[in-house]
Amino acid sequence: MSVPLAPLELLERSRRGETVDAESVAYFVRNWFGGGATDAQMAAWCMLACLQGLDSAAVAALTAELIATGDRLDLGSLGPTGDTHSTGGVGDTTTLVAVPIAAALGVRVAKMSGRGLAHTGGTVDKLEAIPGYQADLHLADFVRQIKDVGCAVISQTDRLTPGDKRLYALRDQTATVQSAGLIAASIMSKKLAGGASAIALDVKCGDGAFFATPEEARHAAELMVSLAEPWGRTVRWMATDMSQPLGGAVGNALEVRQAAAVLRGAGPPDLRELGLRVAAELAEASGVAPVGDGLARAEATIIDGTALAMAERWVEAQGGEPAVWTDDDALPSAPIRLDVVAPHDGWLAALPARALGEAARRLGAGRLHPSQNVDPAVGLELRAKVGHAVTAGEPVIVVHARDMALAEACVANLATRIVVSQTQVAAPPLIVASDA
Numbered sequence: 054m055s056v057p058l059a060p061l062e063l064l065e066r067s068r069r070g071e072t073v074d075a076e077s078v079a080y081f082v083r084n085w086f087g088g089g090a091t092d093a094q095m096a097a098w099c100m101l102a103c104l105q106g107l108d109s110a111a112v113a114a115l116t117a118e119l120i121a122t123g124d125r126l127d128l129g130s131l132g133p134t135g136d137t138h139s140t141g142g143v144g145d146t147t148t149l150v151a152v153p154i155a156a157a158l159g160v161r162v163a164k165m166s167g168r169g170l171a172h173t174g175g176t177v178d179k180l181e182a183i184p185g186y187q188a189d190l191h192l193a194d195f196v197r198q199i200k201d202v203g204c205a206v207i208s209q210t211d212r213l214t215p216g217d218k219r220l221y222a223l224r225d226q227t228a229t230v231q232s233a234g235l236i237a238a239s240i241m242s243k244k245l246a247g248g249a250s251a252i253a254l255d256v257k258c259g260d261g262a263f264f265a266t267p268e269e270a271r272h273a274a275e276l277m278v279s280l281a282e283p284w285g286r287t288v289r290w291m292a293t294d295m296s297q298p299l300g301g302a303v304g305n306a307l308e309v310r311q312a313a314a315v316l317r318g319a320g321p322p323d324l325r326e327l328g329l330r331v332a333a334e335l336a337e338a339s340g341v342a343p344v345g346d347g348l349a350r351a352e353a354t355i356i357d358g359t360a361l362a363m364a365e366r367w368v369e370a371q372g373g374e375p376a377v378w379t380d381d382d383a384l385p386s387a388p389i390r391l392d393v394v395a396p397h398d399g400w401l402a403a404l405p406a407r408a409l410g411e412a413a414r415r416l417g418a419g420r421l422h423p424s425q426n427v428d429p430a431v432g433l434e435l436r437a438k439v440g441h442a443v444t445a446g447e448p449v450i451v452v453h454a455r456d457m458a459l460a461e462a463c464v465a466n467l468a469t470r471i472v473v474s475q476t477q478v479a480a481p482p483l484i485v486a487s488d489a
């Protein structure tokens with residue numbers, strides 16, 4: 054029987070680029086969670102994973118060990134169950150649209166989300182912009198709510214993938230998010246422990262995503278599919294554009310308003326399209342809609358108001374103010390508004406997602422320090438998207454801020470980032486690859 058490497062030996066070998074066996078990786082992760090390896094050692098390993106990559110055996114070992122840090126839910130008695138996850142983007146509030154639509158269609162949606170990571174927003178931070186919303190439910194209440202209401206969205210807890218909760222925060226503060234293996238293990242540990250049988254993955258690619266190209270996104274998607282295979286789950290995936298933010302806002306309450314507008318039958322077309330597609334994938338993969346029929350059925354839940362009614366029941370069940378879906382004033386708003394304007398007439402050619410995500414984080418919509426409280430009200434409102442015609446002096450971005458100096462610095466920064474072309478520019482396609 055082989056003896057697993059000690060944490061220090063594993064780090065030394067990994068640094069030299071030597072292969073490390075999966076058993077040693079599992080032993081390392083188990084030790085770290087149990088206190089036998091330090092956070093410094095885990096951070097060093099994560100940095101090596103970002104710089105050198107992880108082989109698929111190491112990713113599988115990490116995923117299994119993260120799942121083993123907590124309980125696993127068995128949702129078998131609830132009927133068709135679904136879960137969805139994005140690999141991380143800017144303005145990506147798809148979950149707030151897709152979850153109530155899928156639940157209105159009859160999928161029992163059991164979703165565990167995370168907070169903002171690096172320059173990307175996190176679903177839990179967005180939901181916590183809703184006054185009263187409790188993301189930290191006891192597991193029994195989580196399951197009861199899925200059964201009684203149809204859906205629930207929580208954060209990682211001390212009972213369900215607590216290892217991912219700790220590792221997620223460690224990666225965020227050490228700039229070690231950007232590794233396909235670490236992202237795949239983080240997401241799939243939550244999805245597999247959460248127990249849903251159908252999983253829809255939105256793998257983002259482009260400037261503001263953790264994957265640069267559709268090919269990198271496909272590779273990450275296939276890795277996640279392979280992690281789910283031994284568990285008998287059905288995984289569907291799409292790779293979607295993140296060269297510019299999704300929708301019309303970056304920032305927590307601002308994004309909840311966008312999701313609410315979509316559920317009321319309006320809102321940004323790209324957010325609406327993606328929310329509907331994710332819900333349709335869940336409906337088809339879980340068997341509540343025949344293949345090919347999911348999208349039409351998903352659209353019908355917006356038209357007949359059942360998705361909106363589901364959103365109200367869901368948020369109310371988790372202690373939140375249900376009026377956020379119909380009354381924009383029920384959400385916090387920031388006192389300062391400053392415009393970033395188009396420098397001349399033309400077509401918006403670049404609205405770089407990473408720069409906008411970083412700018413929103415600097416305003417306080419995300420964290421630059423682990424103990425920082427997120428400000429739910431601040432962020433960016435996007436008045437135009439790539440391909441839109443703009444005229445000189447027209448606001449392209451409205452900065453929502455609490456502090457004038459930060460607001461002015463943000464405007465000065467973003468004025469140098471947006472690009473207006475004098476020749477017509479096409480909007481980028483939203484869905485760039487899929488398993489279909």
Ligand code: URA
Nearest residue numbers: 140141167236239240
């Ligand atoms: N979402 C997660 O849950 N984990 C990651 O690492 C990235 C996105």
